[in-house]
Amino acid sequence: MSINRHDLNETMSKVVEHNGVVYVAGNTADDRSVGMKEQTEQVLAKIDGFLAKAGTDKSKLLAATIYVSDMSQKPAMNEAWSAWVDRDNPPTRACVAVELGTPETLVEIVVNAAK
Amino acid sequence: MSINRHDLNETMSKVVEHNGVVYVAGNTADDRSVGMKEQTEQVLAKIDGFLAKAGTDKSKLLAATIYVSDMSQKPAMNEAWSAWVDRDNPPTRACVAVELGTPETLVEIVVNAAK
């Protein structure tokens, strides 16, 4: 079973495919001057792009881990999530609050998907 | 390879099956008035139920992520975990302390299992 990697940098691949499963690295917003809903929208748009690189899409999501910097902002994250997720095909999900890479980073999302 | 989803709500599936692997969403206790050991017992009972919906059980667990709200209560979590886990077939595991969905939520557990 071959492994296909996309968008490698010095520390990680942004996408890895193996045995019909696509793993997407933790994504954060590029513009961190905005609030939780907008950052989540940016993250989800990036995930769409990475899933497309591996020939799949959000309707085939398997599992998601959502890291937020502040649990009180989970409703704003959920607003963006619910507008984006395929209601007929949502992944499993866990959402926990942690310290993220920079103080301005409000959300980081990790997903895997079937291909 | 088909994807089977169980117990969908507006944001997630509680269980997703794909390619012989069953993913279970993060589960927390419904009764959060009780302590760590009791909350963990509730979570593990819910996991048993979700695994059964996908036709598998705890003897086929692959990996578990345990999020606790307070690391000093890890021993109480472990007490419930050790009484529950199949000693001949335990999954890999990581346990970290984070902020969970509500202040009363003491533990959230994510697992996947073979089918």
Added chain:
Amino acid sequence: MSINRHDLNETMSKVVEHNGVVYVAGNTADDRSVGMKEQTEQVLAKIDGFLAKAGTDKSKLLAATIYVSDMSQKPAMNEAWSAWVDRDNPPTRACVAVELGTPETLVEIVVNAAK
């Protein structure tokens, strides 16, 4: 599809193999008197050993989750990570800061790999 487990203790397996994927439990440093870079080096050496037990190696890593106790020390973790990772075959990655098992534990890493 069979499940192979290695290095079981009362709560977990350190390695589980299933369907061509190797899951490695969260690993921490044994000597916690040292700093972030050195603890990360210890963790990565342990991961090498566990991957070898399952007949695979770091060139086949799929995904990694890195938990650090203090985000300000992420650069020191990355120094060890970058020296270790196969630059042609890096996994996807997420790095978040959480409370780890003991105050002296600076880093815990979870990976899976293809076999």
